[in-house]
Amino acid sequence: MFVSAPLESGPGPIVLSNPRRIYILPTGFGLVYATLVGGMLIGSLNYNNNLGFLLGFLLVGLGLVAMLQTWRNLYGLALSPMRAEPVFAGQAARFPFRLVGPGRAAIEMAAQSGEGTALLDLDSQMEAQTAWLSVPAERRGPMSLGRIKISTRFPLGLFRAWAYAEPTGQVLVFPRPSPRRQGRFPAEYRHSELGDRGVGTDDFVGLRSYHAGDSPRQIDWKAMARGRGLLAKQFGGDRADRLWVDWDAWPAVPSEERLSRLCREILDAAAAQLEYGLRLPGLEIAPARGAPHQQLCLAALARFEVSACT
Numbered sequence: 001m002f003v004s005a006p007l008e009s010g011p012g013p014i015v016l017s018n019p020r021r022i023y024i025l026p027t028g029f030g031l032v033y034a035t036l037v038g039g040m041l042i043g044s045l046n047y048n049n050n051l052g053f054l055l056g057f058l059l060v061g062l063g064l065v066a067m068l069q070t071w072r073n074l075y076g077l078a079l080s081p082m083r084a085e086p087v088f089a090g091q092a093a094r095f096p097f098r099l100v101g102p103g104r105a106a107i108e109m110a111a112q113s114g115e116g117t118a119l120l121d122l123d124s125q126m127e128a129q130t131a132w133l134s135v136p137a138e139r140r141g142p143m144s145l146g147r148i149k150i151s152t153r154f155p156l157g158l159f160r161a162w163a164y165a166e167p168t169g170q171v172l173v174f175p176r177p178s179p180r181r182q183g184r185f186p187a188e189y190r191h192s193e194l195g196d197r198g199v200g201t202d203d204f205v206g207l208r209s210y211h212a213g214d215s216p217r218q219i220d221w222k223a224m225a226r227g228r229g230l231l232a233k234q235f236g237g238d239r240a241d242r243l244w245v246d247w248d249a250w251p252a253v254p255s256e257e258r259l260s261r262l263c264r265e266i267l268d269a270a271a272a273q274l275e276y277g278l279r280l281p282g283l284e285i286a287p288a289r290g291a292p293h294q295q296l297c298l299a300a301l302a303r304f305e306v307s308a309c310t
Helices: 028-047 050-072 221-225 255-271 291-303
Strands: 008-010 023-026 078-081 092-100 104-111 117-122 128-136 141-144 148-152 159-167 170-174 188-191 203-209 231-236 239-246 275-280 283-288
Touching (some): 023 028, 028 050, 092 104, 092 170, 104 128, 141 291, 239 255, 255 291, 283 291
Antiparallel strands (some): 078 092, 141 170, 203 231
């Protein structure tokens, strides 16, 4: 039922402003309530009980007001999809939404799969609130949340109103990292006139300003405690550790398992502060360091088409 209902969708904020796209039906408790009130009115009619009529019509009016308030609790509600952080396959992908609609209560959001739900209230003094829908990320690559249902039973639970929406946001799912292997990965040690660019571990040569992507082990926490700001330790040396994460390193391994091993090598190389690059069929990313480079390589693995190498 209602499978072919029209959807509220769009790249920007989704506003539930179309009255025909908000559906409402009585709940099980609402049906019991209607049966009891109907029985009360029939009994009052049989026994000509004016007080029974008064109470019965009062309860009927209360039910009608509750139905209107339940519908109005969704009408005009706006939700904006926000940027979702990448995850690894096997983890839960969290899709954030910014909801705008002061005075709304008991708003429930659920993914189409039914595995992710969120329940929140927006009081009259709260202009917006953020809700997250968590769904399992089973496969690598761009992942869409799909259709979601926004529903409410506020204020008395006699009626349930709901609407559908289909946000366009996606989350990038990286390959599942393979288990950590014994021993070090085969790095290519090359002499560099620039040394290790201050990320080695040979000799301490001084401090420099913190750069995004620096390891927490390089931060001078004592200097930070003295109020000198965020500084990173520099080490000297004349060796540059360089690693190529290469697709052709495992020619006999299945494609998805190969991507998992490449993902593990990237994580290990980043943790070891190595300068590493990525080689895939039709793509080569030059060696570099830092969190942005790691995200770039992992994104390349997530979007890699296996058919391109067959």
